[in-house]
Amino acid sequence: KPLYVLNGPNLNLLGTREPEVYGHETLDDLRQRCERKAASLGLSVVFRQSNVEGELVNWIQEARTDASGVIVNAGAFTHTSIAMLDALLACPVPTVEVHLSNIFTREPFRHRSYISKAAKGVICGFGGLGYELAIEALANTIAPGKA
């Protein structure tokens, strides 16, 4: 089963959105990075983005049966969404939370993540590389020793 890579609000604007914070890579660049990294480990990814909280909740529910792991950058929903937390808590497959920026060096309201409680681990501050690291971490979790 594929890894689900789920991206939240405003990440469709990557490349032009506050490049000093989020870098110059576009969401499509990130998708290609994830596909390449996953393929190198014998895995595949389903890469999605939505600005709509309920759509992200639906995809997490879908992952319960259709994914072998979840990578989630929930964008600003990270700091607000009990609904995404609950969906992840109901999802038996391992989850890695990713943020492009180091949320702990930014505004205090970004220091708390509602979804970390449901994550096996959190990677932040490494830009697009963080997605690749998350794929490697999940590959190791799913089939230890392979990545």
Ligand code: DQA
């Ligand atoms: C983000 C950090 C969040 O605080 C912010 O709302 C985002 C992106 C990141 O990838 O650094 O939209 O999740």
